[in-house]
Amino acid sequence: AMEADHSPHKAGQAPPAVAGPKHLASVIGRRRTYATLEEDAAVGEEAATEALELSVQSVTRQERMKRADDPESQGGAAQAVGASMTDAAAEHNRGSNGCVEAPSPRQRGPEVAGAEDAEAGSARGVKRVKRAKPVKELKGTSSGKSSNVRSFTNAVICFIGSGVLGLPFAFQHVGVAGGVVGLALITVISLHCMFLMVDSKMYLQTECSKHIKTYGDIGFYAFGRAGSFTVDFCIVLTQTGFCIAYLIFISESMREVLAHISKRAWICLCMPLLVLTSWFRSLKPIAPLSLLAEVSISIALVTVLAFDVQELKHGGPLIAASEFPTAGNADRLTVLNLAGIPYFFGVAVYCFEGIGMVLPVMNSMKDPERFKFIWGSACISVAILYIAFGLLGYAAFRSSVADVITTNMPPLAVTKMMKVSLCVGLLLTYPIMCFPVIELMEEFLGRTSDSTKADVAKRNALRSVFVLVTGTVAYLIPKFGVFISLVGASASAALAFVLPSLFYLKLRYEKMSRLELWRETGCILFGLLGGCLGTLNAIRDLHGSAA
Known part of the structure; x- marks a missing residue:
């Protein structure tokens, strides 16, 4: 899924479900380059032109078959073709409404365009033409x-x-x-x-x-x-x-x-x-391992919160073992600085x-x-969660709190394992970043x-x-x-x-x-x-x- 996010999605294919750590913002949200935007625009215009030509050919073919029985249909078909071309020109030349006039993919699908052209022809006296096979499938499927x-x-x-x-x-x-x-x-x-x-x-x-x-x-x-x-x-x-x-x-x-x-x-x-x-x-090869970073961070948050609560509750059992001891309750909390x-x-x-x-x-x-x-x-x-984590960490260690709260944890086996797993997770996330x-x-x-x-x-x-x-x-x-x-x-x-x-x-x-x-x-x-x-x-x- 993360690999697919680096390339534009194909027509008719839903974007992949998002999964992964916070750091995948840019990876998954990789924006297309200018050349890609222009290529998409060219493809969209070609598809629209092809749909218009097929619509015109379909209308013309049906009307030729009916010409002997219904002489007026020829004029109706010509009007339908003219209406279809007018709709296409209006769509192409639509004002930007505040947008920069830059190349962009055409939003009206060929089937929709064909249906609108058929309705226009019907309003002018031509029977609606039903296309046997669509040029492209409509986007918007919810699968996946x-x-x-x-x-x-x-x-x-x-x-x-x-x-x-x-x-x-x-x-x-x-x-x-x-x-x-x-x-x-x-x-x-x-x-x-x-x-x-x-x-x-x-x-x-x-x-x-x-x-x-x-x-x-x-x-x-x-x-x-x-x-x-x-x-x-x-x-x-x-x-x-x-x-x-x-x-x-x-x-x-x-x-x-x-x-x-x-x-x-x-x-x-x-x-x-x-x-x-x-x-x-x-x-x-690396993407699945990035989840280790999220698991490690979650474990670290729970561990730190547990030590914070114990520090506030008992006021000292863990302080003696800490490399950066707190000043204790005598160190007042700052209200606003x-x-x-x-x-x-x-x-x-x-x-x-x-x-x-x-x-x-x-x-x-x-x-x-x-x-x-x-x-x-x-x-x-x-x-x-952020407010609770920041407030409890500051209240537990006061002015002795380190720039990384895990530094205030005592050098126990559980805290060392937590730090190692956290480092391994971030190390594996680095290539994704x-x-x-x-x-x-x-x-x-x-x-x-x-x-x-x-x-x-x-x-x-x-x-x-x-x-x-x-x-x-x-x-x-x-x-x-x-x-x-x-x-x-x-x-x-x-x-x-x-x-x-x-x-x-x-x-x-x-x-x-x-x-x-x-x-x-x-x-x-x-x-x-x-x-x-x-x-x-x-x-x-x-x-x-x-x-």
């Missing part, structure tokens, strides 16, 4: 699509990632009230912007007759190639950031398990395996980075009309063929360089928490808040009320302001840590 329960599960999986382990440290920065209110606010605004994506898709399909599959398609029809390129660029940054964050997390966690091996040494040890897995041309908002913003947005999965999950549903309710319920459930980035790089450089040994060597060399670059950056970055704040505040904030609102404004500006204009403008400003402050704060923290 996801139920509401499965779609809800997929939506929850989209958001649960390693970033959640940094939430207690983010709560420590802004305090209890700041963390609860901040996460609730980011949840509401993120959910609103995700629904803007759905509204933009429906508008483009119903009003502009565009075929929308991915986030990049909406950007393409809103601002042309610049819009699609911006989405792709932000996706590349976020996916690369995820890869680097995984390496930082793995190195920090494994150092806690085997303290005599340094963090940088662990990064170097990971490189050979990651280079080899990056050479795979398909995700099929405005100075920590930039850091918190980046981490929270990083945790909620799942907008790339909105359209794929919707496309995979049997009942897409229920999408907003299903997706909204999943987001609210995840937000409650880098796959869309490498594909874009190869398309940009024109290296997408394995026809010769030289081509294979060049592609493998490019993929190896990408892995080594991410390893070098992870080697130089000192802290996991600061880095995920940087990723969340920069590219993730643009994807989550700025671009959806901007695309919606461009597409619907003339039909929007004043309230809608202010609301979407506010979302853009929220993303820009929070992103700028969070990015500058993260860069300052990284510079200070390096110094």
